[in-house]
Amino acid sequence: MNTKEIRPKVFAKTWSGGQLTSLKGPTCVLIRPDGKTLEAFGYEAETRYSELSEDDQHKKWYYFRRFKMSLWKKDDLSKISGSRVDGLKEDDIHWVLTVPAIWNDSAKQFMRLSC
Numbered sequence: 079m080n081t082k083e084i085r086p087k088v089f090a091k092t093w094s095g096g097q098l099t100s101l102k103g104p105t106c107v108l109i110r111p112d113g114k115t116l117e118a119f120g121y122e123a124e125t126r127y128s129e130l131s132e133d134d135q136h137k138k139w140y141y142f143r144r145f146k147m148s149l150w151k152k153d154d155l156s157k158i159s160g161s162r163v164d165g166l167k168e169d170d171i172h173w174v175l176t177v178p179a180i181w182n183d184s185a186k187q188f189m190r191l192s193c
Contacts, residue, residue, distance in 0.1 A: 094121060102176075109140035146178075146189075 092099060103120035108127050110117050118126045123141065130136035177189050 104143065105146045106141070106143040107145075109142075111138040111140075113140060 092101060094100075104124060106121075106123040106127075107119050108117040108123035109115065117123070117139070124143075127136055127139065127141045130139055175189060177186050181189075
């Protein structure tokens with residue numbers, strides 16, 4: 079009997095920013111002035127925010143970076159919003175978020191519940 083090992087298909091996003099290419103992108107988000115709409119993530123958010131700041135347009139935008147690490151020493155985390163995007167089913171997207179090994183159990187659990 080000939081049996082083949084079944085291996086899952088694993089894909090990794092390649093992030094690019096300028097001349098940089100990496101399997102890990104920076105934890106940065108840029109939110110539009112309405113405070114709700116995501117404009118960009120990762121290197122694209124860094125670049126776009128930098129461009130906005132050249133003409134002093136960045137002041138109305140929301141830019142966050144390195145926010146995952148702010149969860150590291152938090153013991154009192156709670157889930158803020160349980161809302162979903164209309165028309166999008168849970169099976170439509172599969173995300174994999176990495177969690178630094180140095181995080182405490184509370185921060186790791188918060189990240190699990192946030193997904």
